[in-house]
Each structure stands twice: as structure tokens, then as C-alpha cells.
Amino acid sequence: MTGVGRSVGEAARVIEQAERGRGKKVKQEGGPQRLSHYIAPSFEKDRLHESIPGHTSPGIERASRIPLAMAGTGGGSNDVQWCFSQVKGAIDDDVAEADIISTVEFNHSGELLATGDKGGRVVIFQQEIENKSQPQCRSEYNVYSTFQSHEPEFDYLKSLEIEEKINKIRWLPQKNAAQFLLSTNDKTIKLWKISERDKRLEGYNLKEEDGRCIDPNTVTALRVPVFRPMDLMVEASPRRVFANAHTYHINSISINSDHETYLSADDLRINLWHQEITDRSFNIVDIKPVNMEELTEVITAAEFHPNQCNTFVYSSSKGSIRLCDMRASALCDKHSKLFEEPEDPSNRSFFSEIISSISDVKFSHNGRYMMTRDYLSVKIWDLNMETRPVETYQVHEYLRSKLCSLYENDCIFDKFECCWNGNDSVVMTGSYNNFFRMFDRGQRRDVTLEASRENSKPRQVLKPRKVCAGGKRKKDEISVDSLDFNKKILHTAWHPQDNIIAVATTNNLYIFQDKVN
Amino acid sequence: MFPKGTKRKFSDSREEPVAGGEDVNQSSSAAVRMLSSYSLQRQSLLDMSLIKLQLCHMLVEPNLCRSVLIANTVRQIQEEMTQDGTWQIMTQALTQSLSPHPDAPTHTIDLSDLPLNAVHHDSLRDGIWEDGPLTCPGCAEGNRLGVSSPSPPHTSLPTSPSQDSSSGHPRAQSPSAHLRSFEGEMANSLGYLTDLALDDIFEDIDTSMYDSSDIPSALASYPSWVCGVSSWGDEGLKMCSSYTSASTLQQCLTDLNDLDHIMEILVNS
Numbered sequence: 001m002t003g004v005g006r007s008v009g010e011a012a013r014v015i016e017q018a019e020r021g022r023g024k025k026v027k028q029e030g031g032p033q034r035l036s037h038y039i040a041p042s043f044e045k046d047r048l049h050e051s052i053p054g055h056t057s058p059g060i061e062r063a064s065r066i067p068l069a070m071a072g073t074g075g076g077s078n079d080v081q082w083c084f085s086q087v088k089g090a091i092d093d094d095v096a097e098a099d100i101i102s103t104v105e106f107n108h109s110g111e112l113l114a115t116g117d118k119g120g121r122v123v124i125f126q127q128e129i130e131n132k133s134q135p136q137c138r139s140e141y142n143v144y145s146t147f148q149s150h151e152p153e154f155d156y157l158k159s160l161e162i163e164e165k166i167n168k169i170r171w172l173p174q175k176n177a178a179q180f181l182l183s184t185n186d187k188t189i190k191l192w193k194i195s196e197r198d199k200r201l202e203g204y205n206l207k208e209e210d211g212r213c214i215d216p217n218t219v220t221a222l223r224v225p226v227f228r229p230m231d232l233m234v235e236a237s238p239r240r241v242f243a244n245a246h247t248y249h250i251n252s253i254s255i256n257s258d259h260e261t262y263l264s265a266d267d268l269r270i271n272l273w274h275q276e277i278t279d280r281s282f283n284i285v286d287i288k289p290v291n292m293e294e295l296t297e298v299i300t301a302a303e304f305h306p307n308q309c310n311t312f313v314y315s316s317s318k319g320s321i322r323l324c325d326m327r328a329s330a331l332c333d334k335h336s337k338l339f340e341e342p343e344d345p346s347n348r349s350f351f352s353e354i355i356s357s358i359s360d361v362k363f364s365h366n367g368r369y370m371m372t373r374d375y376l377s378v379k380i381w382d383l384n385m386e387t388r389p390v391e392t393y394q395v396h397e398y399l400r401s402k403l404c405s406l407y408e409n410d411c412i413f414d415k416f417e418c419c420w421n422g423n424d425s426v427v428m429t430g431s432y433n434n435f436f437r438m439f440d441r442g443q444r445r446d447v448t449l450e451a452s453r454e455n456s457k458p459r460q461v462l463k464p465r466k467v468c469a470g471g472k473r474k475k476d477e478i479s480v481d482s483l484d485f486n487k488k489i490l491h492t493a494w495h496p497q498d499n500i501i502a503v504a505t506t507n508n509l510y511i512f513q514d515k516v517n
Numbered sequence: 518m519f520p521k522g523t524k525r526k527f528s529d530s531r532e533e534p535v536a537g538g539e540d541v542n543q544s545s546s547a548a549v550r551m552l553s554s555y556s557l558q559r560q561s562l563l564d565m566s567l568i569k570l571q572l573c574h575m576l577v578e579p580n581l582c583r584s585v586l587i588a589n590t591v592r593q594i595q596e597e598m599t600q601d602g603t604w605q606i607m608t609q610a611l612t613q614s615l616s617p618h619p620d621a622p623t624h625t626i627d628l629s630d631l632p633l634n635a636v637h638h639d640s641l642r643d644g645i646w647e648d649g650p651l652t653c654p655g656c657a658e659g660n661r662l663g664v665s666s667p668s669p670p671h672t673s674l675p676t677s678p679s680q681d682s683s684s685g686h687p688r689a690q691s692p693s694a695h696l697r698s699f700e701g702e703m704a705n706s707l708g709y710l711t712d713l714a715l716d717d718i719f720e721d722i723d724t725s726m727y728d729s730s731d732i733p734s735a736l737a738s739y740p741s742w743v744c745g746v747s748s749w750g751d752e753g754l755k756m757c758s759s760y761t762s763a764s765t766l767q768q769c770l771t772d773l774n775d776l777d778h779i780m781e782i783l784v785n786s
Contacts, residue, residue, distance in 0.1 A: 248581055267581040293780035296589055298582045317582055350562055350593055354586045404558075408565060413583050 079445075080499055081515040082462045084455055086141060088125070089508035091453070101504040103491055107171035107179065110495040113141055113502055114181060115509055116166025120150040122183055122236075124194065139500065141511055145194050147236035150185040162187050168253050170262070172275070180239070182262065186249040189264055191240035191275065199227040245271050245281045252302045258309040265302035265314060268295075272326075284332045285314060285324065300358050300415075307367045315372060319356030323383065339381050341388045351403040351412065359415035364424040365496075371427055373418040376400060378429050378439065393439040393446065396431050398469035398480050411485050422497045430489025433478070434505050435465060451489065451503045451510040461515060556603065559594055566591045567779075574782040584783050595776050 090099060098119025105114050113125040126144035153162040163186055172180040178195040203225040206214050248266035255262045263284070264271050270285035285302075289295050298317045305311035310326045322335035343352060355375035363370045369390070372379050376397060379389035395416075399406060406412040411432075418429040430436045431448070439446045448465045455462060468477040491504040499514035566587050573584045598604040 292784040293777050295585060295780070295783060296592075298585050300582060317586055350559075350590055353589055353593070357582070357586060404562070407562075413580075413586070 082512045083515050084460045085513045086511040095507045099507040102165050103169050104493045104502050104504045105169045106493050114169045116169050118165040120164030122149045145234040149183045184250050184253050189242040190238050193239045194236045197233045200230045201225045202228050240278050242278050254303040256304045256309050267298040301361045306363050315358035315361040317357040337386050339386045360417040419494045421494045432485050432488050433483040434487040436489045563594045
């Protein structure tokens with residue numbers, strides 16, 4: 001499995017991290033604990049694949065790739081058939097707390113897939129395509145880099161421990177050979193640079209090969225150092241640390257389309273940062289009441305518009321979304337648009353507010369729509385219509401009668417995320433029992449699939465699952481009471497161009513692709 | 518509004534008043550059972566929420582969103598209970614529980630005149646708090662819990678005129694019947710509890726965790742008997758049995774009963 005100038009072997013990768021402020025490089029053998037868990041299932045090693053020299057070329061333009069919708073072109077069966085591709089993570093049921101995946105994100109080209117976990121680590125997978133010449137080809141994601149992004153900290157003033165759990169990862173658009181991403185925990189955002197090194201300098205005049213200094217007085221002749229190839233090394237180094245700007249827990253970060261700024265949102269405030277400046281940020285939204293006893297609503301998510309660099313939205317725990325225009329005023333407490341759907345009086349209960357709380361908001365790629373996820377449904381909003389969503393999809397309506405027990409076991413507070421596919425025709429979100437749901441907007445069709453080890457044979461087509469809400473349970477259906485509420489899929493991601501999805505269960509990452517003929 | 522798919526369950530002890538009453542026609546007693554079942558459900562939800570809030574506060578990493586959502590749920594319940602008068606009854610009963618008054622009513626309960634729509638569900642709207650914290654008149658007058666002399670049962674409800682008009686039923690008679698019914702139930706239960714030497718029972722339970730001044734004062738409002746409720750409508754699902762902590766509530770009795778003090782937890786976190 002050796003390509004040109006590069007060895008592909010997960011365990012062989014050496015991760016080097018620059019120690020910030022200390023000026024020395026630390027070589028870590030094998031990286032953090034988690035690497036050892038990434039033992040690819042044996043079936044994966046059987047497949048030959050070429051390595052791609054793609055790291056120096058610019059990201060592939062979106063237009064040149066044909067995005068595949070859930071419904072294919074041509075006659076016959078139009079549905080995409082999702083197949084198992086890979087699973088990453090430990091196989092045993094004993095889940096180490098640090099291994100719990102807390103965020104999943106593809107980069108803008110889809111070549112890289114980043115995950116963050118509760119232990120503060122970031123693992124990046126790189127796509128390696130089996131046969132580049134065919135438009136539809138099998139691809140595989142292998143570990144590219146692993147690093148410890150955040151460490152647990154202790155706030156001495158409040159006597160509170162600050163979790164190192166990575167809440168969000170966002171990739172910056174690629175500008176040069178290196179990749180940049182923002183990762184955040186509850187309090188601190190960090191900008192990481194991930195770069196490759198496959199050459200090293202040899203023949204220094206003042207330094208021996210092992211690093212010892214040579215006394216200048218002993219040098220009699222000068223030589224020019226030369227580049228020699230070496231094993232590919234992927235380095236992750238923290239370039240910026242944006243700290244001490246948030247009193248409450250950061251729930252979102254979003255990079256602006258101006259490629260210069262980004263926002264970070266906590267429960268009560270949203271701050272605007274410049275990517276280069278770490279000691280200053282501008283507060284643009286503040287919903288903290290003077291008297292905290294009057295607090296009834298918090299910010300749950302925020303995102304910049306994909307094209308308009310002056311526009312962003314933020315969602316609240318009361319089920320409303322506010323769109324703000326930064327040109328209107330410096331402080332965007334006053335929204336430009338308020339998106340809110342009046343409550344259905346027939347569904348009213350004590351839990352109505354809790355289930356209306358929005359856990360995620362995502363703009364469509366074309367910027368015309370946004371999607372929100374509340375506990376039981378996914379709603380698509382047209383940015384020009386504030387009164388109600390244009391589409392509503394029920395994720396797991398059968399849970400409506402179980403809200404009380406879901407409140408008791410705290411599942412009602414689970415924050416599910418949602419995502420769009422590349423051409424905004426299909427949306428996806430997770431559910432319980434390791435189920436995840438896809439809704440085809442054009443075809444008005446939805447499907448429930450399961451991410452489980454049982455369905456993990458190579459290229460196995462996923463069979464649609466069905467939950468029986470009541471009455472007689474048909475064969476292959478699962479009844480609501482048999483659902484495992486500890487197996488929840490909160491984080492999913494869709495490749496920006498192809499039908500490749502990454503679905504995170506508690507501590508495993510599943511990668512599914514559409515069926516290749 | 519009853520949660521959808523609710524199965525009506527009730528404990529037999531609650532049924533006694535109805536069985537003992539004479540001339541109770543079937544439809545009205547069924548409605549009464551539904552009502553008291555709903556009240557029990559609501560009460561257990563309230564207890565669970567308060568305990569969750571307390572646990573929230575004790576966590577290393579208080580989750581503000583969760584705390585706010587639970588606090589809003591508690592407010593909703595309190596709002597509704599205030600409208601139908603249950604809130605004041607409970608706070609009254611708590612006062613009585615500390616020193617059972619010999620004149621506490623123990624007559625059999627006649628729930629026949631309990632109106633069907635005594636419990637409102639259509640006024641769960643925002644803005645109800647703009648007048649400030651809702652306290653029962655007795656407490657507002659400084660009649661704190663722990664004071665030995667119980668105040669006479671209230672016959673007026675602190676409802677706004679708009680709520681009264683939307684209630685659609687005569688309030689003159691129902692409040693007293695309403696109050697009597699709940700009061701009687703509670704007096705019965707409380708009599709049982711105060712007879713026991715509570716300290717002996719809970720002696721071996723380590724309550725050092727709860728001996729904190731941060732305990733939400735709203736917990737003080739709820740008498741310990743309410744924790745015993747275990748009925749709920751969801752099919753096959755257990756409720757509440759893990760949330761009983763009579764000793765905790767007993768210890769909170771000396772605090773203020775103002776619900777807004779729940780927000781102190783949030784301020785502290």
C-alpha cells in the first residue's frame with residue numbers, strides 16, 4: 001500500500017505538535033490513546049487503492065463534480081441505496097467517556113473529515129479514492145492526523161472545571177497547501193493548522209544531524225542544505241487561541257463568507273472575531289437580562305449566511321430564530337427578521353416549550369433556506385417568510401406520547417444536529433436506537449436507516465427500518481418500547497458534493513456511501 | 518391539556534372521598550377522577566422538575582439551557598396551579614402541617630360540586646409574570662411557613678379579571694369546594710405524617726448534601742406528601758418513585774416559598 005513519496009499506514013504516522021510558546025517540537029509516538037482504537041476492520045485492508053497526490057492541488061470546484069441527489073436520474077429505481085463503507089472506533093461495548101464523539105464535520109472539498117470527542121481530541125480522516133477516473137468511485141477515509149485540541153482546565157474563580165469536550169469544529173476555506181480549522185470547547189476557541197511535510201533538510205552548517213550544535217570556529221567549508229524525501233508527516237499546530245471571551249458555554253462557531261471573521265455563540269451572547277486577532281472580540285448579540293431571575297430564553301445555535309457576510313441567524317430555546325443584519329447596527333439585539341411558528345394548540349402540554357427548543361440551525365448551501373431541528377421535527381424555512389416553515393418533517397413523532405418519561409431520563413434535552421446534502425435536495429438528522437433519518441424534499445420521501453455493527457459487512461446495503469408506534473407490530477418493525485435511548489445519533493455530516501455521509505454513534509463513526517454499480 | 522395517550526390511573530386512597538360521597542352521578546365522578554389524576558400528574562411533574570433543578574445546581578458543569586427549560590416548566594405548572602387555586606392550598610397545607618390545628622377540617626369530601634372545567638389549560642401564555650412573582654396572599658402577608666398559627670382557608674383566588682371571564686363557570690361556590698377538597702385530602706395525609714417520628718425514620722439517611730443554603734426556596738412550598746405520587750399516564754413507564762425525598766423537603770420548610778428563588782440557582786451557577 002505504498003504510493004509515491006508517501007506511506008499509508010495509520011499506526012506509522014508520527015504526529016508532531018509545536019508546543020505553543022515553548023518553542024520546541026514534541027514528537028509523540030502514535031499520538032493519543034485513541035489512535036490505537038482505529039484498527040481498521042480486516043475487510044478494509046483487502047482493497048487496493050492508489051494514493052492521491054491531492055494535497056498540493058486546490059480544492060476541487062463544486063461545479064465540476066456532479067452532485068448526486070437522493071433520487072437518481074433516469075428510469076427504474078431512483079432511490080439511492082446507502083451502503084456501509086467504514087466504521088471507526090472501538091468495537092467493544094464498554095464506552096470510554098473520552099471516546100464519545102461530540103462533533104463531525106467535512107471540509108469544503110469533502111476530502112477531509114474531522115471528528116472531535118469528549119476527551120478534547122480531534123481526529124482527521126482523509127479520503128483516498130480507489131479509482132479517480134470514474135465519476136462514481138469507492139473511496140475510503142483513513143486517519144490523517146490526530147491531536148489533542150483542548151485540555152481540561154479549572155476555573156479558580158468559580159471553582160468549576162472546564163470540560164475539554166470539543167463542541168464544534170469548523171473548517172476554514174483552503175487558501176494554501178495547509179488546512180485550517182477552528183475547534184472549540186465550552187470556553188476557548190483554537191485555530192489549528194494542519195500541514196504536511198514530506199521533505200526534510202539535510203546538511204546544515206551549524207547543526208549536526210542529531211541536533212547538536214557545531215562550533216562555528218570549526219567550520220571550514222560551507223554547503224547548501226538539500227531537501228531529502230521523508231515519510232509523510234502531518235503536523236497540527238495551534239496558531240491562535242481565542243480565550244476569555246465567553247462567560248457561558250459556547251455552543252456554536254461559524255465562519256463568515258468574508259474569510260476574515262467568524263462568530264462564536266454561547267447561551268446568552270454572540271461574539272464576532274477576526275481570525276487573526278485573539279485579544280479582542282466584538283459582542284454583537286447580548287440577551288442577558290439585567291436581572292438573571294428574569295431569564296427565560298437562551299441562545300442555542302448561531303450561523304453565518306453562506307453568501308451574505310453581513311447576515312447571521314441565531315436560534316433560541318423557545319423555538320424562534322432571529323436573523324440579524326450587521327449593517328443595521330453594531331449591536332444586533334434587535335433582529336431584522338423573527339422566524340416563529342405559532343404553536344399547535346391541540347398538541348399543547350407541559351413539555352411544549354422544551355420540545356420546541358431548537359438544537360441546531362443550518363443554512364442551505366444556496367443560502368435561500370435554513371433548517372432547524374427541534375426535539376421531534378426538522379423544519380425548513382424560506383428566509384423570505386417568517387410566519388411559518390415551508391416544510392416540516394417529523395423525525396420521531398411516536399415519542400410524543402412518551403415525553404414525560406423522556407423528561408425523567410433527560411433524553412428530552414438531547415441536542416440533535418441536522419445537515420443538508422450537497423445540492424440541498426435531501427436533509428438528514430439522527431434519532432435514537434442508532435437510527436438516522438433522511439428526508440428527500442423533492443420526492444417527498446423519507447427513510448430511516450440504522451448504524452450498527454450488525455449491518456457492517458463490506459458494501460452491505462442498508463435496509464430501511466421502521467418503528468411501530470402502536471397496534472400490531474409487523475415483522476422487521478421495532479416497537480417504540482424496544483428502542484434503546486442510550487444509543488443516540490446526535491451528529492451527522494454529509495459530503496459537500498457526493499453521496500457520502502458520516503454518522504456518529506456514541507463512540508463510533510460510520511461512513512456510508514451510495515451503491516456503486 | 519392532558520398529554521396525548523394518557524392512560525388514566527389513580528390510587529385507591531384518592532378514590533375514598535368519591536366513594537364516600539352520596540348522590541354522585543357517574544359522569545361527574547369520572548370527571549373528578551380524571552381531574553385528580555391530572556392534578557397528581559401535574560404535581561409529580563412539578564416535584565420532578567424541582568429535584569432536577571436542585572441537581573442541576575449541584576452539578577460541576579451547570580447547563581444553563583437545561584436549567585432555564587426546567588425552570589420555565591415549573592413556572593408553567595405554578596401558573597396553572599395558581600389559577601385553579603391549588604397553589605394556595607398547598608402552601609396553606611404546608612403551614613398547617615407544621616402544627617396540625619385541632620380545627621383542621623376532616624370531614625368527608627364532597628367533590629360533586631367540583632366543576633368540570635376548574636382546571637384551565639388555555640392560559641399558558643407568556644407575560645403572566647409581568648406583575649411580579651406570584652405568591653399566595655397568605656405568604657405575601659408575611660405569614661411564613663413555620664409559623665404555628667394556621668391561617669383560615671382562602672376563599673378568593675388571585676386571578677386577573679380576564680382569567681375569570683374566560684373561565685366560564687361561576688367562581689363563587691367552586692373555590693371553597695375546591696379548597697375544601699384539597700385541604701381535606703392533605704390534612705388526612707399530613708396527619709399521618711406528623712404522627713410519625715420523622716427524624717427516627719430518616720436518621721440513617723445522609724442529608725449533608727442537602728444542608729445547604731442554596732437549596733431553592735421553592736422546594737419549601739411543597740409538602741412532603743406530594744412526593745408519594747406515582748401515577749402517570751404513559752404506558753409501561755415508571756415515574757417518580759426515585760424522586761421521593763420527604764426528608765429533603767422537610768428540611769426546606771423554613772425557607773421562603775417564593776418560586777422566583779429558583780432563579781437564584783441560575784444566578785449562582
